[in-house]
Amino acid sequence: MSVVAVVGGQWGDEGKGKIVDLLAEKAHLVVRYSGGNNAGHTIMNEYGTFRLHLVPSGIFHSGVTCIIGNGVVVDPQALAEEMDDLRARGVDLSGLRISDRAHLIMPYHIALDALEEQARGAEAIGTTGKGIGPAFMDKIARNGIRVGDLMDRDSFARRLSAVLSVKNAIITKVYGGDAIDFDWVHDKYSAFGKEMGGYVTETQVLAQEAVQKGDSMLLEGAQGTMLDPDFGTYPFVTSSCPTAAGACSGLGIPPTALQRIVGVFKAYTTRVGGGPMPTELKDETGELIRERAHEYGATTGRPRRCGWFDGVAARHSARINGLTGIALTRLDVLDGFDTIRVCSAYEVEGRRYQYPPASVSVLAACRPVYEEVPGWSASTRGTRAPGDLPAEARAYVQRLSELIGCPMDVISVGPEREETITIRPL
Ligand code: IMP
Numbered sequence: 135m136s137v138v139a140v141v142g143g144q145w146g147d148e149g150k151g152k153i154v155d156l157l158a159e160k161a162h163l164v165v166r167y168s169g170g171n172n173a174g175h176t177i178m179n180e181y182g183t184f185r186l187h188l189v190p191s192g193i194f195h196s197g198v199t200c201i202i203g204n205g206v207v208v209d210p211q212a213l214a215e216e217m218d219d220l221r222a223r224g225v226d227l228s229g230l231r232i233s234d235r236a237h238l239i240m241p242y243h244i245a246l247d248a249l250e251e252q253a254r255g256a257e258a259i260g261t262t263g264k265g266i267g268p269a270f271m272d273k274i275a276r277n278g279i280r281v282g283d284l285m286d287r288d289s290f291a292r293r294l295s296a297v298l299s300v301k302n303a304i305i306t307k308v309y310g311g312d313a314i315d316f317d318w319v320h321d322k323y324s325a326f327g328k329e330m331g332g333y334v335t336e337t338q339v340l341a342q343e344a345v346q347k348g349d350s351m352l353l354e355g356a357q358g359t360m361l362d363p364d365f366g367t368y369p370f371v372t373s374s375c376p377t378a379a380g381a382c383s384g385l386g387i388p389p390t391a392l393q394r395i396v397g398v399f400k401a402y403t404t405r406v407g408g409g410p411m412p413t414e415l416k417d418e419t420g421e422l423i424r425e426r427a428h429e430y431g432a433t434t435g436r437p438r439r440c441g442w443f444d445g446v447a448a449r450h451s452a453r454i455n456g457l458t459g460i461a462l463t464r465l466d467v468l469d470g471f472d473t474i475r476v477c478s479a480y481e482v483e484g485r486r487y488q489y490p491p492a493s494v495s496v497l498a499a500c501r502p503v504y505e506e507v508p509g510w511s512a513s514t515r516g517t518r519a520p521g522d523l524p525a526e527a528r529a530y531v532q533r534l535s536e537l538i539g540c541p542m543d544v545i546s547v548g549p550e551r552e553e554t555i556t557i558r559p560l
Contacts, residue, residue: 470509
């Protein structure tokens with residue numbers, strides 16, 4: 135393994151956690167490069183079942199350096215809770231490193247996330263409520279406070295005082311909310327600064343040195359390409375760049391360092407929150423997929439919207455990321471369907487689209503053009519070699535690979551590590 139990015143090919147929740155966990159034991163470095171604790175990677179291993187929101191999945195493997203990169207927004211309260219839970223369950227955190235350039239999620243970001251969503255009314259994005267959008271807004275608007283700022287008490291107090299007075303004016307005067315107390319935030323975040331201090335460093339230097347030495351590095355994506363602010367279903371997107379390009383800027387390594395880019399796709403499609411989803415099934419088939427696959431958010435517990443595989447969104451995503459291979463997850467969820475549908479184009483008012491249109495109102499009006507393929511009755515759960523899959527499942531996987539436009543690396547047929555079919559070793 136060299137430098138491998140694992141990115142979400144759909145609207146998030148593709149099962150990246152399992153794929154990353156499979157790869158993490160072979161890596162010297164495992165990195166989170168975007169998003170924040172809006173992500174939830176479910177991992178099952180010998181320590182138990184974990185829902186990691188910020189800590190990279192490599193933390194379970196001794197000797198692996200786990201970086202929370204500059205492209206992540208860090209809620210220190212959430213991070214402290216996650217670290218406490220991991221410690222309590224016997225996981226060694228000595229390999230964890232946090233970028234001093236990562237921006238902090240502050241209490242006013244969480245308050246504003248809720249107030250802004252309320253104000254959007256029927257147009258609400260359905261955010262995770264973790265303060266992600268407001269924190270990235272402040273980063274770009276140059277009003278952010280970074281992890282490194284907590285290491286300098288005076289400069290932190292000055293910066294917080296300047297920013298908080300503006301935020302409180304917005305919270306109280308624009309939204310009629312309650313002002314946030316300076317001392318409370320200052321003391322709480324200063325304490326976090328002390329707690330996290332030993333883990334904070336210039337993580338881009340660690341990553342650049344690793345690239346130079348030829349160490350293997352795993353870049354762990356959060357969310358999915360269809361939630362990218364530029365190429366997703368804007369404005370129903372997240373606020374950082376979940377793609378392979380985001381991996382470089384969110385860590386501080388050059389694009390030329392990336393050797394493999396694995397796109398993770400579910401064998402069907404899910405989305406959580408608002409915004410168009412052309413293949414959504416609002417019927418008993420969608421319900422069946424949701425219940426069978428337990429499609430409820432790892433971070434918010436919200437039921438996920440379920441639908442057939444969207445080949446248009448998937449191809450778009452493959453091209454944006456420059457995918458070198460696919461990790462297809464949850465194929466077993468489709469066991470037992472008589473027929474399965476796959477969307478190969480969108481159609482609206484007599485026009486066919488082979489890529490998602492920029493306008494969400496056009497996308498919402500798009501009707502999926504489906505191909506119908508035969509399903510399979512046998513369980514795929516015990517399958518470990520591609521040749522052992524039912525012929526119909528093989529044909530389905532082959533068709534997805536053609537639609538996405540890139541080869542399959544692995545197919546996951548269950549949550550456990552060994553429930554995996556390797557086609558091209560990662
Ligand atoms: P935010 O990232 O909390 O601002 O939410 C923006 C949109 O991205 C909402 O539709 C969320 O449901 C969605 N979203 C954010 N994180 C995830 C994730 O990890 N999986 C799936 N959807 C996500």
